[in-house]
């Protein structure tokens with residue numbers, strides 16, 4: 001893997017956070033959880049989906065309240081988030097806007113329930129000029145599941 005990597009992730013319910021900490025364990029990369037303002041999203045999935053759909057339609061993305069570190073120190077940024085409607089979540093849409101201008105590799109990872117949908121394509125579609133690597137996408141109730149060997153193999157290719 002790249003020499004200096006940063007893990008940036010958004011996690012609403014903690015599943016992506018667990019994957020991010022597995023990546024952290026294997027790489028010892030710096031890690032930062034992206035937060036949005038309190039009450040941006042309701043506490044259940046269906047209500048969150050309603051807010052998300054409105055955000056995608058209006059283009060009014062949630063503000064990220066986490067201060068990002070100086071990015072040019074890193075050769076790669078591993079960007080993690082949940083699958084929402086087969087796409088990237090709105091905090092990740094906003095994060096990708098904020099990463100514009102970064103010249104290293106950006107590698108997505110995601111967690112979903114049973115269908116990753118078009119996550120990777122949607123990530124690339126919102127990445128502007130960022131250099132996007134093939135991602136690591138896992139599911140909790142379908143395959144591919146997370147395993148240490150598949151994660152390690154993905155990390156080796158970065």
Ligand SMILES: Cc1cc2nc3c(=O)[nH]c(=O)nc-3n(C[C@H](O)[C@H](O)[C@H](O)COP(=O)(O)O)c2cc1C
Pocket residue numbers: 010011012013014015016017044045046048049050052081082083084085086087111112113114115116117139140
């Ligand atoms: C608004 C919304 C939409 C979702 N859409 C999908 C989906 O299209 N496919 C899927 O497999 N899981 C979907 N899920 C489930 C989450 O992707 C899954 O539970 C994920 O691991 C949650 O990550 P987190 O705990 O880091 O927030 C959705 C969840 C939410 C809240």
